[in-house]
Amino acid sequence: MVDTVRTPAPDFTPTELRDVAEILRERYGAPVAIELADSELLLDPAEGAMTECPTAYWKARGAQFVVFKVSEARFRCQFFYTDADHYGTGRDEYDDLATCVLTLLRIQADHERESAGASSGATAADLGGSEYQGPATL
Numbered sequence: 448m449v450d451t452v453r454t455p456a457p458d459f460t461p462t463e464l465r466d467v468a469e470i471l472r473e474r475y476g477a478p479v480a481i482e483l484a485d486s487e488l489l490l491d492p493a494e495g496a497m498t499e500c501p502t503a504y505w506k507a508r509g510a511q512f513v514v515f516k517v518s519e520a521r522f523r524c525q526f527f528y529t530d531a532d533h534y535g536t537g538r539d540e541y542d543d544l545a546t547c548v549l550t551l552l553r554i555q556a557d558h559e560r561e562s563a564g565a566s567s568g569a570t571a572a573d574l575g576g577s578e579y580q581g582p583a584t585l
Contacts, residue, residue, distance in 0.1 A: 455499035456516050459483065463544050467503055467514070470548050474507075481505050490517055510555055514547060522547040526555045534558060 459467075464481060471479040482504045487497040500515040500523075515523045522541045527533040536554045541547035 455485070456501060456518050456521075458501045459503060459516055463516075464503070466545055467548055470545060470552070471505065471507070474552050479505050479507055486513070486515055488515060488517065488523070508555075508559065510559070512551060512555070514544070514551070520544075524548070524551045526551060526558075 464483075468478065468481060471481070484502045484504055486500050486502045488500050489495075490498045490500075498517065500517050502516075503514045505512050510526045510528055512526045513524065517523055517540065520542055522544055523539065524541070524547050525533055525535045534554065536547075536550045538550070541550070
């Protein structure tokens with residue numbers, strides 16, 4: 448049972464928040480409201496202690512995003528649609544905030560395209576087909 452909370456990570460700096468806001472403005476073409484919160488994360492399962500981490504949160508295009516500052520210059524991130532529908536980037540931590548946010552946005556955009564049924568851009572030749580056969584007939 449977890450019964451302790453470790454020392455919180457340092458807050459996002461004004462420069463870090465400005466950088467995230469600029470990345471989001473460039474991505475969405477308009478300012479995006481960033482809310483600040485605190486989250487308790489289990490950073491080291493072997494220790495069993497939760498760590499309070501500053502969290503940057505925003506919503507865009509039906510998704511919700513969080514970036515956690517887990518220590519000085521170390522970040523984690525994820526996006527989600529519902530409480531049960533969470534996605535990460537495949538990487539546990541980043542040592543660069545811009546890379547963290549940009550990767551998160553790219554992964555979410557890829558997920559959004561896949562969910563909408565957009566193709567990967569692969570051609571029939573890429574998939575092993577020699578020529579287009581058209582849609583299946585019923």
